[in-house]
Amino acid sequence: MFTKNDLNQIQELGIDLATVEQQIQDFTDGFPFMQLQKAATPENGVTQLSEEKLEEFVALYESKVKSITPLKFVPASGAASRMFKSLFAFLEEGKSDKSTVQFFERLSEFAFYEDLQKVLPENADEKTIADYYLTSKGLEYGTLPKGLLKFHKYEKANRTAIEEHLVEGANYANTDGIVKLHFTVSPEHLSRFKALLDEVLPTYETDYGVKYDITFSEQRKSTDTIAVNLDNTPFREKDGSLLFRPAGHGALLANLNDIDANIVFIKNIDNVVPDRIKQTTYDYKKALAGVLLYYQDKIFDYQHQLTEWASQPLINELTEFFEKELCVLQNSAFTDLPHNEKVTYFLKKLNRPLRVCGVVKNTGEPGGGPFWCKNSDGTTSLQIVESAQVDLNDEDQKAIFNNSTHFNPVDLICSLKNNKGEKFDLLKFRDPKTGFVTQKSKDGKDLKAQELPGLWNGAMADWNTIFVEVPLITFNPVKTVNDLLRDEHQ
Incomplete structure (x- = not known):
């Protein structure tokens, strides 16, 4: 064979x-x-x-x-592209539905709106907005993992999904001021995750009086089927x-198996x-x-x-x-x-x-x-x-x-x-x-x-x-x- x-x-x-x-x-x-x-x-x-x-x-x-070492384990390698199925159909085929209408009508309510405004050309129409939102012309959200997308608005600074997990970790996975988190990421996005955390960690450590111990792992090729x-x-x-493909979230059992912690939040x-x-x-x-x-x-x-x-x-x-x-x-x-x-x-x-x-x-x-x-x-x-x-x-x-x-x-x-x-x-x-x-x-x-x-x-x-x-x-x-x-x- x-x-x-x-x-x-x-x-x-x-x-x-x-x-x-x-x-x-x-x-x-x-x-x-x-x-x-x-x-x-x-x-x-x-x-x-x-x-x-x-x-x-x-x-x-x-x-x-205080006597245990909790760790927060977050699968974060999946691409966010499925979040934008309707927007991609609008951009590539001109198809519009209720969700695309709602997206454009309420665009200013999204946490990423200010970032999008900075890269959009003047008088951009809806197709241009979708293009600059989804592709490398602008925010390229269509190819990024969910962890790097801005989810929520705040007075001081809007937060990505990964930042919300930093806040959660500080509030329930905290031992004597040390917060341990582990993210599974895809190799092509690891540098972006690290760059974002390098930028924001000092703020969160100051705000919550903690130190973060953050590790990453990638889904192993040896788990492909x-x-x-x-x-x-x-x-x-x-x-x-031969064609081998990623084998779903079950492949992350190998990543979890490498974790050294008494209890793990998933x-x-x-x-x-x-x-x-x-x-x-x-x-x-x-x-x-x-x-x-x-x-x-x-x-x-x-x-x-x-x-x-x-x-x-x-x-x-x-x-x-x-x-x-x-x-x-x-x-x-x-x-x-x-x-x-x-x-x-x-x-x-x-x-x-x-x-x-x-x-x-x-x-x-x-x-x-x-x-x-x-x-x-x-x-x-x-x-x-x-x-x-x-x-x-x-x-x-x-x-x-x-x-x-x-x-x-x-x-x-x-x-x-x-x-x-x-x-x-x-x-x-x-x-x-x-x-x-x-x-x-x-x-x-x-x-x-x-x-x-x-x-x-x-x-x-x-x-x-x-x-x-x-x-x-x-x-x-x-x-x-x-x-x-x-x-x-x-």
Whole structure:
């Protein structure tokens, strides 16, 4: 199947030949659908915090933050081009719709308006405005990542998305005045990110009395996946070389695996709001971290007890803890296992990364949600599931998916170290059979592409997972440029 040149290309990318062969086999076999058991709801799998509990968990986090090293992890490599789909259609084809009309009518309300005014020629018409806004003639927003776009207006200076994350970090990921942030970026934009931060960091450090420790990483070429023709043979470029493509946000598991921090906050680059409504975000971020620390302590304590004296009452207590609090239902054979095998089972299940996922009430947003799912080992546990992972032709599965009460806003707090302070190898806790196959085209030819298990989906399938409801105001993503005109972003 592969020529000598192919093998050299694969080696240069840092990919194992066996991995490529498995990817081609996955195209041939397809990925199995998730087996939904039921939607996770406030009555069953989603924790709702009372005001008293919210304050309690915030206080727990604040009491422990000095002894831990929190880090804020922000995927920021995606291009913003999809934000401007309608504007590109207007610029290139003259097509106009309600969104383009709104864009031009309310242009002065955007945070980038002053910058745009500085580069526009006099008496610019709408097409010229779009040209100077999107392309290298002016602001070139059409080719930049979201992190570098100005999102919000302020009296002193308007802020980009990445600057809003600096402010957030100072307010909940701050240990003794040190704020650690990590951004995943694409290599072609790294210099711009660094230049922007060099310019603005002194101001934020002065305003918030902190020092920022900022690191970057790039999505590795070794995580790219091979593309195939519709008959599952390797797709070849015009020069005969193999085509490898970026494998989605699941590829960032390798970046997360390199992080050295006790707990990690994960949040998308575009889900930020102005200062006037940030307090709820701060409160719930701290509360989610408090929930994580509470359960981390319980898990570490159970591990200690199991190694000291694994009594039958302790096994009974652990069975209830997993079912009622960690929402892991044992398989049908568990009851009949010998005592020592139950001890081994619980030691394995406790010794896993832990995540607390904020979920918001479902308001019709496309995307994943929290469900109880059947796992390959026969257990049932909480998972975040995307629609592409569900067999919607199965009426029962479709009904469960449509009964979801909550949505995944990508609001995670993760514990990446074990009870000995050692880092988990996160690659050992993913489910490789939860990837995606999509159809694309290149140079006019159809092809099939493969995405790795999603970062908060299959990449974290074998983690201990807790879902907590967070207010809708904490979820304000910017999917189109006109989203910046919503009240929450003004």
